[in-house]
């Protein structure tokens with residue numbers, strides 16, 4: 001059985017650790033958001049690719065969510081002392097990932113090729129691919145204090161400014177010109193199930209769908225009978241962690257298990273909601289026409305993640 005998972009960062013990483021217990025890892029392709037990517041210190045930063053790699057290889061910091069366990073931040077402290085940009089947390093071990101990736105890119109390798117080398121080196125059997133080798137930055141139209149506002153890179157809005165600005169719009173720049181990374185179309189066409197990880201719909205999943213052709217591949221697969229099932233990242237009306245509640249309403253979606261499903265009109269066949277949101281199931285069924293399954297979807301450990309993955313796969317199988 002071949003499975004494709006559309007992935008953001010932390011929510012996706014946790015979920016994938018469960019999925020690899022149910023499906024042979026080499027039959028899983030994770031298509032990962034790169035809308036958050038940026039260059040800082042001359043380094044190519046791919047936060048969601050790194051989260052997925054670190055979680056799958058067991059190197060992730062489970063409590064902090066992002067970055068590596070046992071991390072230290074000596075280099076970043078020194079960057080701060082030297083008055084360099086220190087707002088983006090890059091740990092000492094994490095810096096090595098960024099050095100190798102940036103080196104490979106500077107040699108003319110694509111982001112997909114660099115990612116393949118990194119995942120091979122970490123012993124990851126899941127095929128981890130960026131959504132595109134072309135840049136598709138997520139840009140947020142934010143109004144800071146007074147004034148007309150401006151488009152800023154997602155990471156500036158989210159990390160540097162702590163999501164404090166009012167958001168007017170979100171744009172996935174260059175999506176129409178970008179090509180899906182090699183293998184993305186084939187993986188979607190050959191999938192027996194397509195899963196949408198519990199990731200931020202606006203910051204993580206919609207950027208993937210903005211890459212030209214990816215939405216069409218999904219629609220074609222769905223029409224051909226492939227189950228397309230997502231897991232809600234919103235539990236009890238709030239993100240489990242993070243600031244999704246700041247960004248989701250800005251694009252006209254409600255912050256709920258219903259609203260997250262409504263972010264993907266015409267793409268899904270099913271939606272997994274947390275048992276705390278069981279009362280929303282009828283609305284999701286009736287208004288969105290989806291099959292709904294409920295489970296305890298808080299993934300505190302890999303056993304939890306495995307259960308959520310099984311529920312999603314069963315729902316996808318119909």
Ligand code: GDP
Pocket residue numbers: 007008009010011012013014048051066198199200201203204231232233234235238239240241242244297298299300
């Ligand atoms: P980021 O790119 O690292 O911010 O991560 P994602 O976009 O993948 O994920 C952020 C979302 O993951 C948040 O909305 C969280 O609510 C959701 N999330 C994190 N952990 C869990 C979990 O254990 N269960 C569920 N259902 N959602 C989770």
Ligand code: CA
Pocket residue numbers: 008009036047048203204
């Ligand atoms: Ca992210």
